[in-house]
Amino acid sequence: MNEHAPLDPPAEAREGALDVLLRRMRTESDFPALSEAIGDINRIASSDREGVNELSNNILKDFALTNKLLKLANVAFYNQVGGGSISTISRAVVILGFDAVRSIALSLILFDNLENKAHAQQLKEEFVKVLYAGMLAREMAGKAQLRDREEAFIGAMLHKLGRMLTLFYFPAETEAISRLIETEGLSDARASTRVLGLSYENLGMGIARNWGFPDQLVQSMKQLPAGKFRKCASNAERLRALAGFSNELCDVVLSTPDADRGKALAVLTARYSDSVPVTVEQIAGLMEQSMRDIAPFAMAVNVNLRQSAFAQEASKWAGMAAVPGAAPAATPPAADALAGMPPDAPSLLEATALHEHAAILDAEAGGQAPRTTESVQSVLTAGLQDISNSLIDDNMSVNDILRMILEAMYTGMGFAHVVLCIKDGRHNTMCGKFGFGDGVQSLIKAFDFPLAAQPDVFLVALQNNADILITDIDDPKIATRIPAWYRQHVPARTFVLFPIIVKGKPVGLIYADHPQPGDITIPEKELSLLKSLRNQAVLAIRQSL
Numbered sequence: 001m002n003e004h005a006p007l008d009p010p011a012e013a014r015e016g017a018l019d020v021l022l023r024r025m026r027t028e029s030d031f032p033a034l035s036e037a038i039g040d041i042n043r044i045a046s047s048d049r050e051g052v053n054e055l056s057n058n059i060l061k062d063f064a065l066t067n068k069l070l071k072l073a074n075v076a077f078y079n080q081v082g083g084g085s086i087s088t089i090s091r092a093v094v095i096l097g098f099d100a101v102r103s104i105a106l107s108l109i110l111f112d113n114l115e116n117k118a119h120a121q122q123l124k125e126e127f128v129k130v131l132y133a134g135m136l137a138r139e140m141a142g143k144a145q146l147r148d149r150e151e152a153f154i155g156a157m158l159h160k161l162g163r164m165l166t167l168f169y170f171p172a173e174t175e176a177i178s179r180l181i182e183t184e185g186l187s188d189a190r191a192s193t194r195v196l197g198l199s200y201e202n203l204g205m206g207i208a209r210n211w212g213f214p215d216q217l218v219q220s221m222k223q224l225p226a227g228k229f230r231k232c233a234s235n236a237e238r239l240r241a242l243a244g245f246s247n248e249l250c251d252v253v254l255s256t257p258d259a260d261r262g263k264a265l266a267v268l269t270a271r272y273s274d275s276v277p278v279t280v281e282q283i284a285g286l287m288e289q290s291m292r293d294i295a296p297f298a299m300a301v302n303v304n305l306r307q308s309a310f311a312q313e314a315s316k317w318a319g320m321a322a323v324p325g326a327a328p329a330a331t332p333p334a335a336d337a338l339a340g341m342p343p344d345a346p347s348l349l350e351a352t353a354l355h356e357h358a359a360i361l362d363a364e365a366g367g368q369a370p371r372t373t374e375s376v377q378s379v380l381t382a383g384l385q386d387i388s389n390s391l392i393d394d395n396m397s398v399n400d401i402l403r404m405i406l407e408a409m410y411t412g413m414g415f416a417h418v419v420l421c422i423k424d425g426r427h428n429t430m431c432g433k434f435g436f437g438d439g440v441q442s443l444i445k446a447f448d449f450p451l452a453a454q455p456d457v458f459l460v461a462l463q464n465n466a467d468i469l470i471t472d473i474d475d476p477k478i479a480t481r482i483p484a485w486y487r488q489h490v491p492a493r494t495f496v497l498f499p500i501i502v503k504g505k506p507v508g509l510i511y512a513d514h515p516q517p518g519d520i521t522i523p524e525k526e527l528s529l530l531k532s533l534r535n536q537a538v539l540a541i542r543q544s545l
Contacts (some may be wrong), residue, residue: 015206016197017196017197017198018198018202018203018206018207019278020197021157021169021170021196021197021203022206022207022210024169024170025165025169025274025520026171029344031113031169032114032296033113034109034110034113034114035210035211037062037109037113038106038109038110038211038212039211039212040058040107041055041058041102041106041109042211042212042213042214043379044058045098045099045102045214046212046214047428051098052090052093052094052098052400052403053090053403053434053435055089055093055098055101055102055105056088056089056093056403056407056436057435057436057437059101059105060089060407060410060411060436062109062439064103064112064194065105065109065112066089066232066411068112068300068301068475069089069092069101069104069105069300070074070086070087070089070092070107071296071299071300072104072296072297072300072351073086073087073095073096073101073104074093075296075364084320085382085385085386085389086386086406087379087383087385087386087408088383088386088403088404088408089101089407090400090403090404090406090407091386091387091390091400091404093505094395094396094400096413097150099148099150099151100150102150103134103150103154104117104479106157106299107131107134107153107157107297107494108301110127110157111131111301112126112301114127114165114168117312121166122167123168124303124308125308125309125310126160126163126164126167128298128303128305128308128310128311129250129254129291129304129310130156130157130158130159130164130247130250130292131157131224131297131298132250132290132291132294132310132311132314133156133159133243133246133247133249133250134152134153134154134156134157134246135153135289135290135291135293135294136156136246136249136250136286136287136290137152137153137155137156137157137242137243137245137246137401138150138152138153138156138290138293139289139290139293139378140152140242140245140246140276140278140286141242142278143276143277143278144232144238144241144242144245144275145232145238145347146235146238146239146242147309151214151216151217151239152239152242152243154213154217155217155220155221155239155240155242155243156246156247158204158208158213158217158220158221158243159204159205159220159221159243159244159246159247160200160247161204161207161208161221162199162200162201162203162204162205162207162221163188163192163200163204164201165204165207166192166196166200166203166208170196173195173196176195176492177191177192177195177196178191180194180195187518188200189201189223203220203222204221205218205221205222207288208221216235216236216239217239219236219239219314220236220239220240221243222240222504223244224240224241224244226272228270228271228273228274229241229244229271229272229274229275230274230275231274231275232274232275236298238275239274241272241276241295242275242276244272245272245275245276248268249268249283249287250310250314252264252268253310253317253436254309254310254312254313261317262280265280265282265283269283284318284319285318286319287314287317287318288318288319288320290314290318291311291314291315291318291320291323291324292324292425294311295324298311298521305323305324306322306323308323324445342345365380365415373523373525373526376412376413376414376526377525377526377529379408379411379412380408380409380412380413380526380529380530380533381529382408383404383405383407383408383409383411383412383533384529384532384536386404386408387404387405387408387533387536387540388536390404391536391539391540397544398540398543398544399434401536401537401540402433402434402537402540402541403434405510405533405534405536405537405540406418406419406420406434406435406436406510407436408533409510409512409533410436410437411510412526412529413512413522413526413530414515415437415490415512415513415514415520416437416438416514416515417435417436417437417438417440417492417511417512417513418435418436418437418510418511418512419432419433419434419435419440419443419444419445419447419510419511419512420432420433420434420435420508420509420510420511421433421447421508421509421510421511422507422508423451423506423507423508427450428447428450429448429450429451430447430448430449430451430458430462430506430508430509431447432444432445432446432447432448443489443490445489446485446486446489446490447511448485449483449485452508453483455481456481456482456483457470457478457481457482457483457497458483458486458497458509460481461497461499461509462499462501462509463506465499465501465506466499467496467497467498467499467527467531467534468496468497469494469495469496469497469520469522470482470494470495470496470497471491471494471517471518471520472493472494472517472518473486473487473493473494473495473517474493474517475517490513491515491517492513492514492515493514493515493517493519494513494514494515494516494517494518494519494520495511495512495513495514495520496511496512496513496520497509497510497511497524498510498512498530498531498534499543500534500537500538501538502538502541502542502545503542508537508541510534510537521535
């Protein structure tokens, strides 16, 4: 392709080049995992059925992601309306909103998968920049007349996805593109098209479509034309304008000498005045808030903002004395995870419980030694506190609280599955409602059993209000009491039952399992905490009647 080649090759050529690059990416062990994780979250976001439960369950599959998301949920920026600590993803979804948790998860998934390469520092710098652009867009969504602040965040963060993916997966090509820009004065778009066969922009848009992002977000990744940007006629155009403004502001920060700041900002605000009406004077305040917002994100993914050239420049432009969020070098590891939290972050006691909670998740993520009794009790206790806070919150539905109870049991005890069954009065049956664990949706469907039948372990638990642990379903002493529907549809060999009895009548049942016989042991203290969680389910249902 010569240097006078058209900026955009024909659609057929672009698709061919995208297919070639996608095939190369798929040979990298982390790309399929990245694609699956982002695709799953986008599929859940577009589904009308049980989105909250599916999102929580999907996040909980990744222990490191759960850990980081809970850390973020407990800093002031994300906990303005919650109060107290958030120790379950289910409560985070309720407090922060489905879209906020989704946007946090997407940004963490992207970062976690785009690191640990030889050029990690350059990637971290790029990530700080795109994350900051997302925060700016989130802050300015109202000014751009966008109702969905989280969509604004994702749109701005994805705006330069193609460049970031190329930097990670094709470092040699990235260097070739940089040389062309430097030696021949080509634009990013022309240089990347010559080297890759399509531009950074088209690569990013193609992969975003491949990952299931909605068309409105994909279209917001388009580069904006030069000159003054016209007044927006649609939400999609407003999203694109805001993504462009936020990213251009980040570029201006890095490329402008201190003496020319005012002039550069005047040019930028004039270009976007019809679509993102913000004044030069307002920008410093927006930049300062965005820098404070990015600090907990950076802490969660172990990025020291004080080592970021971009963060240093952006902080100067915002009029800040120092880059926020970094802990002093001498801070002990346990305190480091909590350093830099704003004054209204969780109390020390709450933070300690969260730190122990994180330790369990980190150990599981790394395949380390089994959880300790103390750490299990810490997670269950944090869950109890979480649910107690929720029981006095008028905005919490009974389903929200029941999800939190199940998640606390699932995460704390490390069960393979936890399922909630609720009584169907019309048919006098107990039916699976929601749960946690791999493949739990098919398991939920299996739980649909009559309450008027020959007594088995499930009916005995419900009729006698008895908590029952079955160590081995094939033990001769109990084998005949395991119902046929269970043996036919559920592969687990050991399980525990906690009936939910309200006013003397069975209204629900909590089921938890492990695949192999003897895998479930519940010491006395943990059993007491599990019973307390079940009692909170009783209280939540009683309050809803």
